[in-house]
Amino acid sequence: MNLTLRVWRQKNAKTAGQFVTYQARDISSEMSFLEMLDVVNEELIKSGEEQIAFDHDCREGICGSCGLVINGTPHGPLAATTSCQLHMRFFKDGDTITIEPWRAAPFPVIKDLVVDRTAFDRIIQAGGYVSVSTGGAPDGNAVSIPKDDADKAMDAAQCIGCGACVAACKNASAMLFVSAKISHLGLLPQGKVEADHRVLNMVAQMDEEGFGNCTNTGSCEAACPKEITLDNIARMNRSYAKAIFKSKLS
């Protein structure tokens, strides 16, 4: 199939970007979306132009590197699918596809479709862990954990940190990402010990980074390739209230 691509090109963070139109010719429906971009890039390189820069690595939907806004939707039209796992059979010959980077002030564009997501790392650094050092951990079976809790924690822990939730949100809110980590750790006995500190610190860092507020629209949940759900945000809101009132009392 042949496609027309409108791709956001931007030399670096300081210069303004614009859409550039490219033709993608002889695209197989078996290709992944990124392989289609590879084909376009090969042609660009051969004509001496710089390739379209986009983040990608594992190409199997788990590393969280890739992230393209395809026709206005983060990771494209297919639910629960990262950009790398989206295949061209979901497009038709002659389609025009608009490809943009994640748009959010805390995710500044580095180049073309590549954005800086280190804000997420800083949020985790502020408290997204259990403070145990290597060595001295009790036996793995010393504390039993109800299967249901472990399963729920795992549901939340599946987050790949791609940032699609922020990209989808009209307010660029990071609450789904932050709440997934708070839920994952807060649901486990090991993580409960410092749950209050964690939620206060992570939320403070999230605000510091300039992410917007949750207006409970659910766009994040719809865009999430790992199907992280909104009830994590409710859980975080609850934990935050508990933590802030407790910290006042103590």
Place this chain on the structure above:
Amino acid sequence: MAASAESMQASSRGLILRLWRSSIGKKYVMAVTGLGLFGFVIIHLAGNLQIYLGPNAINAYGKLLKSNPAVLWSARFVLLAIVALHILTAIQLTKANRKARPVKYAAGKPVASTFAQRTIVISGLIILAFIIFHLGHFTIGFVDPQLLEYEDILGRHDVYRMMVTGFSNPIISIFYIISMGLLLLHLSHGVSSLFQSLGLRSKKTFGFFDKLAKGAALVLFLGNCSIPLSILLGIIK
């Protein structure tokens, strides 16, 4: 630079201030004030529906409300404060949200959000304009000062006649009905959203709160609209 919760704890800033400074805290303010206003709207409607019981009932109710100026003014003051806080918080949140997302996408439509969700700020703003008009109409009297001067045979303010006369104007009634439509829109997202913001919603209760919000908003809409409609249709005269 990382903001440390410990350092915040160590300082003497109050709980309110800390809540006010955090995104989630502001959402609590939005939710709690929203809940207060939602409660008011329900009581307001319950009071007004007494119009169906005839002039005596609603005029007595009107007199009761005004019988103790201290209570009346405290209530008014609290309500005003809640409204002000709700609006102030909304402005701050909206500003922060715009700042967080300065560039819109060139293509496509918004992901998975409903019309009510996307228009909550607009619906809120129009409702505010409506409230000002409504107060002017039936409380302060700058629309038609005469309305506030009607008296019934017992010398009470004739609320019944005020409403009948007030809603006899089809343009005003239509404006009321449209505004109630916007309130429906606002509450259908706002009420379920407030439970989410307060962390009271879970996967299991998600659908329940959603239905509760939509149901309550609809009941309020129908109840509120029934009054001008009944008047226009001559059911109440």
Place this chain on the structure above:
Amino acid sequence: MSITLESKIPSGPVGIKWSKYKQDMKLINPANKRKYDVIVVGSGLAGASAAATLGELGYNVKCFCFQDSPRRAHSIAAQGGINAAKNYRNDGDSIYRLFYDTIKGGDFRAREANVHRLAEVSVNIIDQCVAQGVPFAREYGGLLDNRSFGGAQVSRTFYARGQTGQQLLLGAYQALSRQIYAGTVTMYPRTEMVDLVLIDGHAKGIITRDLITGAIESHSGNAVVLATGGYGNVFYLSTNAKGCNVTSTYRAYKKGALFANPCYTQIHPTCIPVSGDYQSKLTLMSESLRNDGRVWVPKKEGDSRHPKDIPEGDRDYYLERKYPSYGNLAPRDIASRAAKQVCDEGRGVGPGGRGVYLDFSDAIQRFGQNKIEERYGNLFEMYERITGENAYDQPMRIYPAVHYTMGGLWVDYELMSNIPGLFVIGEANFSDHGANRLGASALMQGLADGYFVLPQTIGGYFATQKNGKYSPDHAEFKQAEAEVRARTNRLLSIKGKRTVTEFHRELGKLMWDNVGMARTEASIKQALERIPALRQEFWENVNVPGSGDDLNPALEYAGRVADFLEFGELLAYDALQREESCGGHFREEYQTEDGEALRNDEKYAYVAAWEFKGTDQFPALHKEELTYEEIRMAQRSYK
């Protein structure tokens, strides 16, 4: 420089070597630890766990990764699980059994002492990860669940759904994040190591390229730890991430570190086949699929009928036929080679004839689709997402692909290479898997090295060293920087006609066809003949657009492929000299009548460690003889 391979294995029975080592080890005063700068390259399971633990101990750590975040390293893609000798199932597992299985699985080409230590610390890893909040699968009673994996006779594999690697990596990433916040670790994401700097024969720092600004920078330290993963992408198509590369370890090799056993490459039998020339990578599907799927191809060559139209009589269930007792569960290498063989005979299926069927229809009939969905639902979904085919309705197509590389930089018992101060951990070293790795052991080794082994042994090195760190303005750094800049400029100035991808693809095909899952002397020699020519063409005719002063994916890629073009040759030399078949190295000349790998323990029970002698020069081979004190070598049989 004369090289002696001293493995530094502590004396005494294998079971007490590690305890004895720790007892005898010299320690660093806690107050002095912050004076030691440790450079950790890579942030996967090994790198992140090492950086975090070193930070916790009080060292001053700098950690580098080329991805935008340390959370993205390719350890994240591991699906199956992690082994540990916990014996929670009371099924007869023990540290000794895990040790034995690993040695045997590695076809008796690993060091006993290292492997025993790995089995010992495996139990600590699980405890550590649970304490970190890794959500391992649990039973209804609340205890940890286990499963049997990769043909093991005991259930010792811990898992977190099909995302064990992700959860373990996030655990390590979070521990690392905690140290970054505490200020003990400085993280450098989007920064690639491009050279190793030696001063007076010791590793004292690295040269990096900032991938956003293009800045070439020197980082000095008291020691350098490489945790940069494997070299599977030398085959172009592999299950590795696109960014995985050999550059760090190869640069260290060029600076004098020995590269050990590069010919040991593991092929995974259940990957989704190539669908076209544009294919950028291969996707692995959990081996567990073979528990219920039956592997077959048409009996006739070129049978192009739809699989459902091929009657039972015209199908060849070749694994069941050849290996009646193990059948479809035959070990990875055997299943892989058998698939290659039937495809070579022209009986392969799917595009290009490089695929075999994995058929679930019998299992669906026996257990019902619900049961199969419950077991493999996510894998079937993944398969459909990629191929557009519904595997409940028609058989899956699978084909082997390169998955893991057992070879790596040579290290001693302390995980230090022959260059003092250069430590190598995780997949990047050669040490624990011998010629073949057991399923669910990669995660175990990465974390064992990072959490428990290296943080101990590196202290031992510091305690015996007088010379500290140097200024990054030292002449050796400046010279290395200049060389890196010159190389970058050279790549940018060629402006030829072919893209980097084209060269990489050609190299990959050459390697896969000639030094892939089955090799012969002739095929290896053919590869050795063609690689230098391809390399020469690369340096004359590659086209790398853009500049070196900003984010330039083509330039990054060119640097990596340039190293693969040299490394491929080294891999081939190693495959050529090892005139036997063992584990992940199969020479067609050396097989039993049943097509089993035929080892030659008399001549080849050694580690082949290669010394760089110059590009286009034959490298020098050093041998570390492997002595087995605990375990007797035996030929495996899966008939």
